[in-house]
Amino acid sequence: MEAKNNWMKARIAPAEIEKYLRADGTDFVDDAEILRLLAPAGEPEAAQVREIVAKAQAVQALSQAELATLMRVRDPELWAEMRAAAGAIKRKVYDNRIVTFAPLYLSSKCVNDCAYCGLRRSNPAVERRVLTMDEVRAETEALAGQLGHKRLIVVYGEHPESDVDYIAESIRTVYSVKVQTRKGIGQIRRVNVNAAPLRVDELKILHGCGLGTFQVFQETYDRRAYARLHPAGTIKSDFRWRLTAMHRAQEAGIDDNGIGALYGLSDWRFELLGQQAHALEMERFCGIGPHTLSFPRLEPAVNTPFLENPEWRVSDDDFERIVTLARLAVPYAGLIVTARESPEMRRRLLPLGVTQMDAASNVGVGAYADGQEKQKGERQQFILGDPRGLDECIREWAAAGCITSFCTAGYRCGRTGKCIMDLLRSGAEGKFCKLNAILTFKEWLDDFATPETQAVGEALLQKELDEVRRTQPKIWPAFSANVARIVAGERDLYF
Ligand code: SAM
Numbered sequence: 014m015e016a017k018n019n020w021m022k023a024r025i026a027p028a029e030i031e032k033y034l035r036a037d038g039t040d041f042v043d044d045a046e047i048l049r050l051l052a053p054a055g056e057p058e059a060a061q062v063r064e065i066v067a068k069a070q071a072v073q074a075l076s077q078a079e080l081a082t083l084m085r086v087r088d089p090e091l092w093a094e095m096r097a098a099a100g101a102i103k104r105k106v107y108d109n110r111i112v113t114f115a116p117l118y119l120s121s122k123c124v125n126d127c128a129y130c131g132l133r134r135s136n137p138a139v140e141r142r143v144l145t146m147d148e149v150r151a152e153t154e155a156l157a158g159q160l161g162h163k164r165l166i167v168v169y170g171e172h173p174e175s176d177v178d179y180i181a182e183s184i185r186t187v188y189s190v191k192v193q194t195r196k197g198i199g200q201i202r203r204v205n206v207n208a209a210p211l212r213v214d215e216l217k218i219l220h221g222c223g224l225g226t227f228q229v230f231q232e233t234y235d236r237r238a239y240a241r242l243h244p245a246g247t248i249k250s251d252f253r254w255r256l257t258a259m260h261r262a263q264e265a266g267i268d269d270n271g272i273g274a275l276y277g278l279s280d281w282r283f284e285l286l287g288q289q290a291h292a293l294e295m296e297r298f299c300g301i302g303p304h305t306l307s308f309p310r311l312e313p314a315v316n317t318p319f320l321e322n323p324e325w326r327v328s329d330d331d332f333e334r335i336v337t338l339a340r341l342a343v344p345y346a347g348l349i350v351t352a353r354e355s356p357e358m359r360r361r362l363l364p365l366g367v368t369q370m371d372a373a374s375n376v377g378v379g380a381y382a383d384g385q386e387k388q389k390g391e392r393q394q395f396i397l398g399d400p401r402g403l404d405e406c407i408r409e410w411a412a413a414g415c416i417t418s419f420c421t422a423g424y425r426c427g428r429t430g431k432c433i434m435d436l437l438r439s440g441a442e443g444k445f446c447k448l449n450a451i452l453t454f455k456e457w458l459d460d461f462a463t464p465e466t467q468a469v470g471e472a473l474l475q476k477e478l479d480e481v482r483r484t485q486p487k488i489w490p491a492f493s494a495n496v497a498r499i500v501a502g503e504r505d506l507y508f
């Protein structure tokens with residue numbers, strides 16, 4: 014117990030908060046300014062709205078004031094234009110690709126007591142477990158070998174048993190797994206992490222392990238709500254330790270970072286403006302905005318009374334607004350909508366600029382290797398809304414004209430951080446990524462798809478190949494040779 018208390022006391026390094034504050038001791042979330050921006054009620058002028066949307070279409074992040082103006086739009090026609098622009102921006106920056114991944118929960122022990130979370134320490138209804146490295150290996154084999162995933166987000170509770178050494182060892186273990194598939198070798202090629210905020214020295218360790226994106230959600234940018242939901246005395250109760258997590262990540266050399274708010278904890282309009290302040294602060298601090306924005310929305314969890322009737326629950330219509338506005342507000346960022354959302358909701362959000370969706374997800378600790386198909390509340394943090402398998406999701410996305418990308422080539426060629434942001438803004442990354450997306454899609458179809466999905470996927474693939482032949486004639490000979498090599502059984506080819 015004493016060791017645990019000492020560990021908790023040493024978690025927060027005050028000097029690693031203070032150095033990122035302004036000269037007057039304030040942080041970048043200016044509550045009074047956000048409330049001032051939210052105060053006007055009237056409909057904005059259509060011309061002003063169109064001017065702001067044009068800025069987004071030029072792939073420039075919006076100011077908080079511009080975003081607040083878009084939030085005031087009520088006119089259905091203007092909203093239709095904004096939705097269309099959101100979809101167009103996504104196609105311009107990311108083309109018709111959807112990147113897919115799976116969450117992998119490695120530990121459910123946690124010293125914090127967040128009111129909304131099934132894993133909070135005061136919840137006796139959840140079984141606690143920290144996977145051994147053999148178990149991590151078994152989970153990875155199931156994800157890479159049976160399902161064909163190439164990217165994971167590994168998730169941890171905050172606890173001395175899942176400290177930075179554990180996180181580092183588990184990342185290395187995931188990367189080390191190679192498993193035979195129908196035609197080739199299944200392997201995870203990018204491990205992203207969602208964990209509690211860490212110190213710079215700890216983040217350097219993770220950077221050295223080949224960590225992909227480092228993701229920390231602020232949960233709520235509203236400090237009063239934050240204080241109510243995260244009991245004083247817990248590590249998580251320190252709002253600014255969390256708010257500066259990405260500054261430290263950048264300082265440690267991790268330049269792909271993911272931010273988000275847990276929608277439903279406070280007024281969504283405040284959250285979205287807080288999230289925008291965060292994105293702009295990241296641009297200001299290091300010239301690189303967020304790599305991804307996430308939109309977790311509150312889901313039910315076992316024995317968690319807070320979730321029964323949360324005051325700020327976000328409706329489906331408002332959630333659609335949030336995703337549209339975020340697409341316009343940070344046009345270059347990846348937008349992640351997870352399987353927390355129902356299939357129907359994910360279908361609604363797909364055309365609005367979503368770039369990443371997980372599939373075949375299971376958030377139970379140890380659940381993939383157990384072949385656990387049904388969700389078990391007592392094993393997990395919350396209950397998912399979309400339990401569908403990867404094959405079914407990929408078939409649906411392909412039928413909607415989206416190619417599922419398993420590509421990780423950009424990262425392996427050093428296209429991260431500022432480099433990838435510049436390429437995304439200019440539209441050049443889309444070209445590389447499209448070619449690699451096609452190659453990895455073909456690999457996955459050959460190795461994992463059911464005949465039904467193969468038929469839908471191959472029809473889309475044919476269209477894509479025709480487009481490359483037509484639009485990129487110089488690249489076509491080398492590219493089509495790679496496609497032929499994949500058909501012949503070679504794997505992991507990329508541009
Ligand atoms: N324990 C670490 C932390 O809190 O930073 C790692 C992340 S936690 C396991 C993953 C994320 O799940 C949290 O940041 C939170 O946004 C989200 N989450 C927690 N409870 C949730 C719920 N009831 N519904 C949906 N998402 C939830």
Ligand code: SF4
Binds near residue numbers: 124132249
């Ligand atoms: Fe722990 Fe994270 Fe859940 Fe909070 S959200 S109780 S820190 S696992």
